Amino acid sequence: MKLENKVALVTGGAMGNGLGIVETFLKYGAKVVILDYSPKVEEVAASLRKQGYEVEGYVCDICDKKKLKEVMDKVAEKYYTIDILVNNAGVAKLALFEEMTDEIRDLHFDTNLKGTWNVTKEVLAHMEKGSIVNLASVTGPMVADPGEVAYATTKAGLIGFTKALAREMVPKNIRVNAILPGYIMTPMVEGIAKETDSKNPNAVIDGIAEGIPMGRLGTIHELGELAAFLASDESSYITGAEFVIDGGSTLPETKSVGV
Numbered sequence: 001m002k003l004e005n006k007v008a009l010v011t012g013g014a015m016g017n018g019l020g021i022v023e024t025f026l027k028y029g030a031k032v033v034i035l036d037y038s039p040k041v042e043e044v045a046a047s048l049r050k051q052g053y054e055v056e057g058y059v060c061d062i063c064d065k066k067k068l069k070e071v072m073d074k075v076a077e078k079y080y081t082i083d084i085l086v087n088n089a090g091v092a093k094l095a096l097f098e099e100m101t102d103e104i105r106d107l108h109f110d111t112n113l114k115g116t117w118n119v120t121k122e123v124l125a126h127m128e129k130g131s132i133v134n135l136a137s138v139t140g141p142m143v144a145d146p147g148e149v150a151y152a153t154t155k156a157g158l159i160g161f162t163k164a165l166a167r168e169m170v171p172k173n174i175r176v177n178a179i180l181p182g183y184i185m186t187p188m189v190e191g192i193a194k195e196t197d198s199k200n201p202n203a204v205i206d207g208i209a210e211g212i213p214m215g216r217l218g219t220i221h222e223l224g225e226l227a228a229f230l231a232s233d234e235s236s237y238i239t240g241a242e243f244v245i246d247g248g249s250t251l252p253e254t255k256s257v258g259v
Contacts, residue, residue, distance in 0.1 A: 002232040004029030006130075007079045011062055011119055012089030014041040016186035017135060020220025021086055021227045026053040028228055030084065033075050035060045035068075035119070037089075062089055062115035072122040083130040084231045085123045087116040090135065090154075092188050094147035094195045105150050112154035116161065129173035131231045134162050136178045136242070142250050147195075159242060166240030175239040177230045182246025183208050184218040213248035 008025050012018040013034035022032050022044075031054040034041050038059070045057025056078075058071045075082070090112045095104050116134065123132075139148055140156035159178055166176035183189055189208075193201035209216050226245050229235055244250065 001029035002234060003084070003228060006030045006083040006231070007033070007081065008084035008086065008231065009033045009035065009075065009082050009119075009123060010086040010088055011035045011115075013086075014038050014044045014057070016188055017181065017184055017220050017223050018086075018088040019044065020184075020222075020224040021088060022048070022055070022224075024221055024224030024228050025084075025231070026055060028232070030231075031055070031079070033079075033082075034058070035062065035071065035089070037061045062119050063110045065118055068118055068122055072126070076126045080126075081128055082123050082126045085120065085127070085130070085132045086135070086227055086231070087119060087132070087158075088135045089115060089119075090188075092148075092151045092192060094192060095150065096147055097149045100150060108150040108154045112151070113157050113161070116158065120165070124174075127174060130175075131235075132165070132169075132174065132176040133227050133230045134158050134176070134178045136162070136180050138180045138182050138244060138246050138250050141180065141242070142244075162242070163240045170239065175230075175235070177235070177238060177240065178242045179223065179226055179230070180242055180244045180246070181223055182218065182244070182249040183212065184220060184223055184245075186220060189217065211249060211252075212246070213251055216247065218245060218247055 003025055008030045010018055010022050013022045014036035022034055025032050034057045041057040041059055045055050048055045060067055060071045091107055093104050136158040137155040140152035141159050144152045162176050162178040169176055193204035196204045223245055
C-alpha cells in the first residue's frame with residue numbers, strides 16, 4: 001500500500017493510460033480524483049466506488065481555465081492538499097505538416113502543452129510536497145512517423161517542461177518526472193490505426209507489434225505500475241528524469257543489420 005492515504009489527481013483518467021494509472025493507484029491505497037473531458041468519467045468513478053475505492057470524477061476540459069479552477073476549488077475543499085499529480089490528458093491526430101490546419105496544430109498545443117501547464121499551476125497551489133508525473137512520449141524526443149509533427153512537438157516540449165519545473169520545485173520538496181510510453185494498447189492507438197488504414201486497422205496494430213522486440217504492445221496497467229513507482233516514496237531521490245516504457249521499440253538501429 002505504497003500510496004496509502006495519498007490524494008492523487010489524474011487527468012484523462014476515464015480511459016486508456018489514464019484509467020490504467022487510476023486503477024493501479026487505487027490498488028496501492030490512494031484516493032483518486034479523475035479529470036476528463038468525457039462524461040464517461042462520472043460512470044467510471046461510480047463503478048470504482050462500488051468496488052470500495054475512494055474516487056471522484058469530474059467532467060473538465062483542461063483547456064478551459066475557468067472550469068478547471070471551479071473543479072480544483074471543489075477538490076481542495078474536500079481534500080485540502082494534493083500529493084500526486086499525473087498529467088496524462090492528451091490528443092493525437094495524424095496530419096502531414098504541409099497539409100496541417102491551424103486548428104489541428106492548436107488542438108495539440110492547447111491540450112498537450114497548455115492544458116498540462118494549466119492543471120499543474122492549479123494543483124501546485126494545493127501541493128505542499130509530493131510528486132508530479134508527466135506523460136510525454138517516445139514520439140518527439142526519440143522517434144517520429146509521418147503525420148506526427150504536431151504531436152511530436154508537444155510531447156518533446158513536455159520534456160523541457162518536466163526538467164525546468166523539476167529544478168524549480170526542489171526547494172518545495174516536489175519531484176517532477178516524465179514517462180515516455182511507446183505503443184500501449186489504448187483508444188488513442190486504436191484511433192491512430194484507423195486514421196492510418198480505416199479498412200483494416202488491426203493490420204496496423206499487428207504491424208506495430210512486429211516492430212517491437214517484445215512482440216506486443218504494452219498494457220495500461222504496466223504503465224500504471226511505473227507511474228505508481230514515480231508517485232511513491234520508492235522514487236524519493238528521482239526528479240527531472242525520463243522513463244521509457246516501450247517494450248524495446250526504440251532499440252533497433254536498423255531492420256537489415258544483425259546476425
